[in-house]
Amino acid sequence: MQIVIIGSGNVASVLGRLCKQRGHEIVQVVSRNTSHAKLLADELKCAYADYNEKLNDSAGLYILAVADTALQELNKSINLGTKLILHTAGSVSKEVLKDISLNYGVLYPLQSLRKEMEYETDIPFLIDGNSAETLTLVEDFAGTLSTNVTKTSDDERLKLHVAAVVVSNFTNHLYAIAEDFCKKENVDFALLTPLIKETAERVAHFSPAAVQTGPAVRNDIFTIEKHLRILADHPQLKYMYIKLTDSIMTSPPTPSPKGEEA
Numbered sequence: 001m002q003i004v005i006i007g008s009g010n011v012a013s014v015l016g017r018l019c020k021q022r023g024h025e026i027v028q029v030v031s032r033n034t035s036h037a038k039l040l041a042d043e044l045k046c047a048y049a050d051y052n053e054k055l056n057d058s059a060g061l062y063i064l065a066v067a068d069t070a071l072q073e074l075n076k077s078i079n080l081g082t083k084l085i086l087h088t089a090g091s092v093s094k095e096v097l098k099d100i101s102l103n104y105g106v107l108y109p110l111q112s113l114r115k116e117m118e119y120e121t122d123i124p125f126l127i128d129g130n131s132a133e134t135l136t137l138v139e140d141f142a143g144t145l146s147t148n149v150t151k152t153s154d155d156e157r158l159k160l161h162v163a164a165v166v167v168s169n170f171t172n173h174l175y176a177i178a179e180d181f182c183k184k185e186n187v188d189f190a191l192l193t194p195l196i197k198e199t200a201e202r203v204a205h206f207s208p209a210a211v212q213t214g215p216a217v218r219n220d221i222f223t224i225e226k227h228l229r230i231l232a233d234h235p236q237l238k239y240m241y242i243k244l245t246d247s248i249m250t251s252p253p254t255p256s257p258k259g260e261e262a
Ligand SMILES: NC(=O)c1ccc[n+]([C@@H]2O[C@H](COP(=O)([O-])OP(=O)(O)OC[C@H]3O[C@@H](n4cnc5c(N)ncnc54)[C@H](OP(=O)(O)O)[C@@H]3O)[C@@H](O)[C@H]2O)c1
Pocket: 006, 007, 008, 009, 010, 011, 012, 031, 032, 033, 034, 036, 037, 065, 066, 067, 068, 069, 070, 073, 088, 089, 090, 108, 109, 110, 111, 112, 113, 114
């Protein structure tokens, strides 16, 4: 498949490389900032352009991997007739593309992607299309990139994006404030890495509510008060600690799986 990539950020770079690896040809990278377009195009060994220059109109697929806000703006400036165009956003309806082409859809990577990183395991994709025929085309294409492809509506994708923000962006933020706490208190954050891995690995096998551990689920007020005293000089972390402790304590009890500590 000949592909034009519009955008040059994290998703454009990771998908561009993956498409090439899987035997597709990237024919052009188009981006608002010419130097960003050139950087990715040089890596993918293809042509590049900014939005004032001519879009290659002979490709079979156009992947629009730009900031959510830019999708609305580009909608007014590109017309691709019947060419297949896909955006990569979790919380934007596929209908944002309806004035660009008669065939449009979504190729949303349900993964946290950074262009500096290598991805060895399959990236999960949530896909959509504006008709049964388009959806089949998207499914066939996504199947060349990953074995983990799921059809979802705009509404389902939006809900999964909310859950994705909680499990990935929020937990990472908690790691960041815990790291800051460790630095200020002169203890080694790296010692927590096995615990972080174990907690993440566990939810692949058990419902998270059923494997909750820690002082809040044990109703251990003595330990919680000790922690809050240590956190007196860390107001942001203390705030999060109190909110999350309260959330855990007020969650309905769930039976623990056999053999797990409660
Ligand atoms: N990163 C992830 O983990 C991830 C995962 C799944 C889905 N997504 C979605 O994929 C899309 C791209 O995300 P990303 O992480 O690749 O973003 P990013 O790294 O910040 O790159 C954003 C891209 O959008 C372009 N852009 C920004 N504002 C623009 C505007 N006003 N007009 C035209 N172009 C503009 C930038 O072009 P220039 O650099 O040329 O200015 C850049 O190429 C978003 O919809 C995001 O929600 C991201």
